[in-house]
Amino acid sequence: MRSFKKQIVFTNTMTDYMIETSSLTKVFKEKVAVRGVNLLVPKGSIYALLGPNGAGKTTTIRMILGILAPSEGNVTVNGIETTIDPKVIRGQIGLLPQYSSAYVDLTPMQNIKFILKLNGQSFEGAKPKLVEYFKKLEITEDLVHKQFSKLSGGEQRAFSFIMAIITDKDILILDEPTSGLDITKAKYIRSIIKDLVEEGKTVLLSSHIVSDLEELAEYCGILKEGQLIFQGTKDAIIDQYASDTRDFEDAIVNAFKTPLQNKNAIQEVIF
Secondary structure, eight states, X not given: OOOSSOEEOOSSOOOOEEEEEEEEEEEEXXXXXXXXXXXXXXXXXXXXXXXXXXXXXXXXXXXXXXXXXXXXXXXXXTTEXXXXXXXXXXTTEXXXXXXXXXXXXXXXXXXXXXXXXXXXXXXXXXXXXXXXXXXXXXXXXXXXXXXXGGSOHHHXXXXXHHHHHTTOOSEEEEESTTTTOOHHHHHHHHHHHHHHHHTTOEEEEEOSOHHHHHXXXXXXXXXXXXXXXXXXXXXXXXXXXXXXXXXXXXXXXXXXXXXXXXXXXXXXXXO
C-alpha cells in the first residue's frame, strides 16, 4: 500500500510563493480539522485546493484569510504572516465565498459601488472593466438595478464573481466560481480568470466542477481528513493516481478514495 509520508515535487522550479503555510494545524475542541499542512501557491498561478466534504478546505481558507487563528503552524501571504496583520492580508485578497456575501436588499450595482468605496476605489475608474464583464457575462441593465435577492442563483453568482475581482487585488480566492451558471457564462468566467492570471494575479481555486479544474488548474493540492495528501502539477496528479487511464477526473476520484495510512504523518515538501 502507498505511504503518504513522501516527498512531493513540482516539475518546475519556482521559488516565489504568494501563499505559504507551514505545519498548519487547526483543532476545534478535540477534533483536528487541519493537520500539518504545508501549502505552497506560486505567484501568478492557478492553484486548485481539492478534497471531499469535510476535508478541511474551508478551515484552511479561513486561516489563510486570517479569520481563524491556527492552533499550530503559520500562514504567510505575500510575505506577511496572517497572525501579525490579518487586516492587511484581507486587504490584498479578492474573495468569492461559497455563498454570496452581497447585501440582498441592495441592487448589484449598489453592492459593487459599496465594495469599491470600501476599498478606496472610484466607480468611474472601475467602469471600463465593469462594461467588459457585463458584456462577456450577458448582464443586462435591468439585472444591474434589480434587487439582489430577486435574482436567480446563477445571476447572483455572476455578480458575486464580479464583486470579488473588480477591486483588482493581487490574490483571488474563488470558491466554486461557476456554480449554478449555464455553459456559456461558465466559459466566460473561466476566460476572465485566465486573463487575470495573465495580468499577474494569483488564484486559489476551490471547485467540484471537473471542467473548471481541468481547464484552469496549473497546480493541485488535495486535502483528506485535514491532511494534504498531494501537491503538484496536473500531470503529477495523473501520474500518481491515474497512470493507466491518464484521466484527470479519475485521478481526483482515486485520490479521494485512497485511504490514509498514517493519520499523524506530516508531509515533507521539497522543491
